[in-house]
Amino acid sequence: MAIIEVNHVTKEYSLGQLQSLKHTIQRAAAKLRGQPLPERPLFKALNDVDFKVEAGEVLGIIGHNGAGKSTLLKMLAQISVPTRGNVKIHGKVAPLIEVGAGLIGDLTGRENVFLNGAILGMPKAEIKKKFDEIVAFAELEEFIDTPIKRYSSGMSVRLGFAIATSVDADILIVDEVLAVGDLAFQRKCFDRMEDLIKRQNKTVLLVSHNIRQVQRLCTRVILLDHGRINQDGAPQAVCDSFYEQSDAKINANAAHAKARTRTSGDLELMELGFLDQNGQKTDHLSFNQDCMIQFKIRVYQHLSDVTFGFGFHTTDFVYLTTHNSEEQLHINYLPLGEHDVLCKIARLALLPGIYSLRFGVTAGQAAGAIFYGENLKHFQVVGDLPVTVREGFFALDAQWLLTDGKDTYSRDIAVAGNPMS
Amino acid sequence: MIQAAKNIVAYRELLMVLAWKNITLRYKQAYIGIAWAVFKPVTLMLIFTLVKSFVGIDSGHIPYPILTFAALIPWIFFQEATAEGVGSVVSNANLIRKIYFPREIFPLTSVMTKLVELGINFGILAGLMVYYGMMPSIYALWLPLIILYTVLASLSIALIGAAMNVYYRDVATALPILLSLLMYASPVIYPLTLVKEKLLTNQAAGEWSNLLYTLYTLNPIAGVIDAFQRVLLYGQAPDFAAMLPGMVLIAILLPISYIVFKRAESYFADVV
Numbered sequence: 255m256a257i258i259e260v261n262h263v264t265k266e267y268s269l270g271q272l273q274s275l276k277h278t279i280q281r282a283a284a285k286l287r288g289q290p291l292p293e294r295p296l297f298k299a300l301n302d303v304d305f306k307v308e309a310g311e312v313l314g315i316i317g318h319n320g321a322g323k324s325t326l327l328k329m330l331a332q333i334s335v336p337t338r339g340n341v342k343i344h345g346k347v348a349p350l351i352e353v354g355a356g357l358i359g360d361l362t363g364r365e366n367v368f369l370n371g372a373i374l375g376m377p378k379a380e381i382k383k384k385f386d387e388i389v390a391f392a393e394l395e396e397f398i399d400t401p402i403k404r405y406s407s408g409m410s411v412r413l414g415f416a417i418a419t420s421v422d423a424d425i426l427i428v429d430e431v432l433a434v435g436d437l438a439f440q441r442k443c444f445d446r447m448e449d450l451i452k453r454q455n456k457t458v459l460l461v462s463h464n465i466r467q468v469q470r471l472c473t474r475v476i477l478l479d480h481g482r483i484n485q486d487g488a489p490q491a492v493c494d495s496f497y498e499q500s501d502a503k504i505n506a507n508a509a510h511a512k513a514r515t516r517t518s519g520d521l522e523l524m525e526l527g528f529l530d531q532n533g534q535k536t537d538h539l540s541f542n543q544d545c546m547i548q549f550k551i552r553v554y555q556h557l558s559d560v561t562f563g564f565g566f567h568t569t570d571f572v573y574l575t576t577h578n579s580e581e582q583l584h585i586n587y588l589p590l591g592e593h594d595v596l597c598k599i600a601r602l603a604l605l606p607g608i609y610s611l612r613f614g615v616t617a618g619q620a621a622g623a624i625f626y627g628e629n630l631k632h633f634q635v636v637g638d639l640p641v642t643v644r645e646g647f648f649a650l651d652a653q654w655l656l657t658d659g660k661d662t663y664s665r666d667i668a669v670a671g672n673p674m675s
Numbered sequence: 676m677i678q679a680a681k682n683i684v685a686y687r688e689l690l691m692v693l694a695w696k697n698i699t700l701r702y703k704q705a706y707i708g709i710a711w712a713v714f715k716p717v718t719l720m721l722i723f724t725l726v727k728s729f730v731g732i733d734s735g736h737i738p739y740p741i742l743t744f745a746a747l748i749p750w751i752f753f754q755e756a757t758a759e760g761v762g763s764v765v766s767n768a769n770l771i772r773k774i775y776f777p778r779e780i781f782p783l784t785s786v787m788t789k790l791v792e793l794g795i796n797f798g799i800l801a802g803l804m805v806y807y808g809m810m811p812s813i814y815a816l817w818l819p820l821i822i823l824y825t826v827l828a829s830l831s832i833a834l835i836g837a838a839m840n841v842y843y844r845d846v847a848t849a850l851p852i853l854l855s856l857l858m859y860a861s862p863v864i865y866p867l868t869l870v871k872e873k874l875l876t877n878q879a880a881g882e883w884s885n886l887l888y889t890l891y892t893l894n895p896i897a898g899v900i901d902a903f904q905r906v907l908l909y910g911q912a913p914d915f916a917a918m919l920p921g922m923v924l925i926a927i928l929l930p931i932s933y934i935v936f937k938r939a940e941s942y943f944a945d946v947v
Contacts, residue, residue, distance in 0.1 A: 267945065278843075328944060332775040335941040349774055356770050358696065360703050365696075372692035373774055 255344070256306035257425065257457050258330065263339035265300040265325055265481075299325040300336070301481040309345075309424070312451050312458045314472035314489065316465060316496055321478040323461045324429065330459060331427050345424030345457070348374060357410055359403030363394055366402055370417045384420045391442070392416040412439055419446055426450060426458045447471065465570070469493045469645075490645060497569060497608050498634075515627030520557060521615055524592065525550035526631050541637030542601050542649065549595040549613060553588055557617040557624070560585040562595055564613045566604060567628065574609070574647050588617075603648045604635045679933060682777045690780060694787035701788075712792035713799050716747040723747075723864055732865050737908050741803045745907055746863045746900045748796040749821075752789050753829050753896050754854045759785035760833025761840050762847045768947045778940045779933070782833040786826055793822070800907070812910030821902045821913065828895040828925050835932035838939035841947050860894055867901040867917060895921030 300322045307313050315323050328334040329341050331349040356373045357366050367388055371381040389398050392412040394405075402410050419426075428447070444467075450456050451471060462468050468475060468489065475492040477485040479499070485492045515523070529546040530536045539545045547564065563578030577597065579585075612628035643649055683690070702708040723743045727734075734742045760782035764771065767781050804811070832850075840846040862870065873879045874888040892898055898918030905911040 333772065333944045347775075356774065358700065360700055361696070365699070369692055369696050372689045373770065373776070375689075375776070378688050378692075 255309075257309040257344050258307040258459075259342040260303055260305050260326075260329070261339050261342070263300055263303045263326075263329060263336040263341060264298060265322075265329065265334070266296045266298055266337045268296060298481050300329070302339070303478075303481070303483055304339075305476060305483065305486060307457060307459070309457050310455050311474055312460065312472045314468035314475040315459065315461045315478060316463075316468055316475060316493070317478035317484075318500070320480075322481040323478055325481075326478065327427055327429055327459065327461055343425065346375070346422075347425045347427060348418065348421035348423035349427045357402060357414055360401055362401050363389070363398040363405070363413055366413065367398075367417055370414070371420070374418060374421045375423075376421055380422065388413075388416045388420050391446070393439075408436060408439070415443055419450065424457060426456050428458060428460045428462075465493050465496060494607065500569060500608075513627050513630045515625070515630070516623075517626075518620070518624040520553065520555040520617070521625045522552045522554070523549060523613060523625060523627060523630070524552050526611070526613070528633065538634040538636050539602055539604070541604065541606050541635050542640075543637075545599050545602055547597045547599070547611070549597075550592060551595060551615070551625075552592050553590050556590065557588040558586055559619075560588045560615060560617045562597075562613070562615055564597060564611060566609050567612060568647070569608055569610055569629075569632065571628070573612075574604070576612075602635065603650075605643060605647055605649060606635050606637050606639060607647070608632060608634055679779065682779065683783065686776060686780055689776060690783055690787060693780065693784040694791065697784060697788040698791055709792075709795060712795045716744060716751050716796055717799065719747055719751075720744045726864075733869065734866060735868070737904075738807050741800070741807055741809070741908065742866060742904060743864065744800060744803060745904050746861075746866075748793060748800060749825055749899050749903050750858060750861060750863050750896060751796075752793045753825055753899070754858070755792075756786045756789040756826070756829040757832045757836070758847075758851050758854060759789065760829060761836035761850050763833075764837040764841055764943060765844070765847065765947060771943050771947055778943055779834065779936060782830060782837050782936075785833065786829055790822075790826070804907075809908065811907055814906040814910060814912055817902065817906045817913055821899060821906070824895070824918075824922070824925070825899050827929055828899070828921070831925050831928040831932045833932075834929075834936040838936045838943075841939065841943055857894065857896070860891070861896045862900050866904065867897060867914075871917070889920050892917045893920040893924055895925050897921065 303322070303326065315326060317323050325334070327349075329336055330343065331347060332341075332343075333349075356370055358369065361369060364385075367385060368378070368381055372378070376384075389395055392409075392415070394409060394413060397405065397409065402413065405413070447458075448471065451458050458471075460468060460471060472489050474487065475485075475489045476483055477492050477496050477499075484499075485495055525548075527548045527550075528536050528539055529548060530540065531544040533546070536545075549562070549564075560583075561578055561580045562583070563576055565576035566574045568574065579595075579597075610628070610632045611630045612626070613630055614623040614626040616623050640649060642652075698709070702711065705711060720740055720743050724740045727739050727743075732739065763781035763785045764778060771778065836846050836850060870891055871888065874884045874891070878884040880887050895918075898914070898921045901917055902913035905913055
């Protein structure tokens with residue numbers, strides 16, 4: 255049986271200012287006299303959203319800002335009610351919506367554990383039992399009797415997260431909470447979430463802008479767009495299409511200066527383009543095919559000892575790889591004017607998906623780059639995923655062998671199978 | 676209403692913790708701490724006693740300071756519990772937007788908090804009684820019921836007021852003014868016996884006298900204050916005739932107030 259049922263939920267908000275008492279009375283008076291009332295425009299934060307969640311599922315909810323994610327979570331956490339439709343929940347819900355909501359600065363850590371635990375619906379006996387564990391997880395043993403207004407922001411968020419994840423509930427509603435604390439603590443939070451999900455078999459609803467996290471934790475993902483369910487399915491497929499949509503949005507929004515560049519003024523990138531294996535201009539590249547990247551630059555100052563470099567990164571700025579010209583081009587002197595620089599790539603290893611490009615130039619003795627830009631051009635790599643690759647960014651040139659301890663045999667094959675040798 | 680009682684039982688721990696939080700927070704960094712709870716009634720008692728020495732209010736055989744103090748503590752409890760209850764939903768907006776539990780917890784918590792302060796003021800009253808050599812009678816056993824009635828009276832206004840205050844902040848601003856006016860229409864400075872004597876015995880307002888008296892006792896706090904003084908100081912049973920109109924009013928108002936609150940509750944998070 256479904257543990258959560260969301261039946262055709264629509265949520266409307268009135269646009270504009272909340273009206274004053276005076277205005278309300280005037281409206282009521284107008285209504286009594288039978289005069290027509292000007293209707294206030296309605297905004298549909300959720301529009302006929304309909305889905306069910308089975309026990310043990312880990313559902314990710316993604317979407318652009320304003321897509322209705324938080325509104326949906328509010329319905330599920332019973333904080334707000336739908337305008338139409340209904341939400342049925344069979345089980346205890348622990349809302350981790352903004353951890354640390356309800357922490358009070360003047361109270362000590364200890365007092366806050368009891369207060370926040372009670373707010374989240376934990377009986378006092380249970381809080382007592384879990385107290386040491388909570389404090390240990392938050393790494394606050396030393397400071398637990400200090401008012402939390404003296405805590406660093408990381409410390410109070412850690413405490414909030416530790417309390418919230420101690421709640422014994424069937425359904426966890428998680429809104430962007432994994433991005434707390436320093437890297438070590440984020441790791442710890444992530445492990446705790448995985449533990450809750452995988453070993454304790456809780457039903458989890460996760461809302462995040464961190465698509466990689468969603469992809470990794472969830473068993474199913476819903477993509478919301480303008481209050482509607484745009485897609486509902488396997489994490490990989492939905493996340494990929496979200497990336498594509500994000501990309502389309504960025505590209506469509508031409509006024510939005512998507513590229514981040516900085517230059518010393520000595521050099522400027524005029525144009526950037528791709529050529530396919532036949533030397534034809536193209537907008538997208540093909541997986542496992544040769545290609546070329548063409549950079550057209552204009553030089554305003556005589557430059558010496560010039561090195562070019564470029565790299566691929568994801569649309570959320572995970573740097574994937576770089577390559578520079580240091581060993582291949584020895585440019586001692588680059589005169590004024592326009593130059594074409596070409597970089598040939600053999601058998602592009604990037605898996606199909608959306609990526610972007612960065613480019614930098616160094617010259618002379620200058621410590622930094624005289625030109626650097628990232629997110630310069632979004633492009634799509636097309637092609638079929640080889641069956642050997644399930645996910646990631648790169649295809650590896652690798653071979654599998656069943657050797658059963660026969661060393662010599664494997665060495666022969668390894669040498670034979672290595673194209674570099 | 677049954678659901679309301681169930682909620683209170685289910686969330687009693689949260690209620691306690693939140694009330695404890697309110698009290699701790701209010702006095703944590705104050706030097707004299709919770710002693711502030713007695714500051715207001717004691718000051719008012721002194722002022723009223725001073726005024727009384729000019730204008731002359733007949734307090735019978737009970738010393739005036741203790742008579743007015745016994746009136747002040749239920750009055751201040753009612754006034755502050757109601758005012759805080761009305762503001763409680765808006766002042767907890769951060770919780771309302773993030774976490775669900777029955778929203779009546781907030782006005783209830785305000786009342787709980789004030790109950791603790793009421794308890795402290797009983798200590799002062801006991802001290803005064805010792806000073807004046809007065810012994811509480813068996814009728815003091817009525818007190819818990821009288822206090823419960825005061826709580827219900829306070830909630831009748833606090834629930835509907837808190838819900839309205841979410842939409843119109845005017846409510847929380849206007850209420851303290853109305854309440855301080857109500858104090859003069861309650862037997863705080865003067866005893867109820869004076870009103871009764873004027874209207875019922877002397878028929879001071881002619882044929883309107885009985886009606887006026889009923890109107891006066893429609894104010895539930897009039898009956899409460901009188902009952903407080905009777906059971907604690909006079910050693911008498913409460914005057915139920917004086918309490919009846921107020922009780923009828925509360926019996927009508929409280930369910931309405933609760934229903935309005937529950938109906939508005941679902942929209943608090945959207946509006947507040």
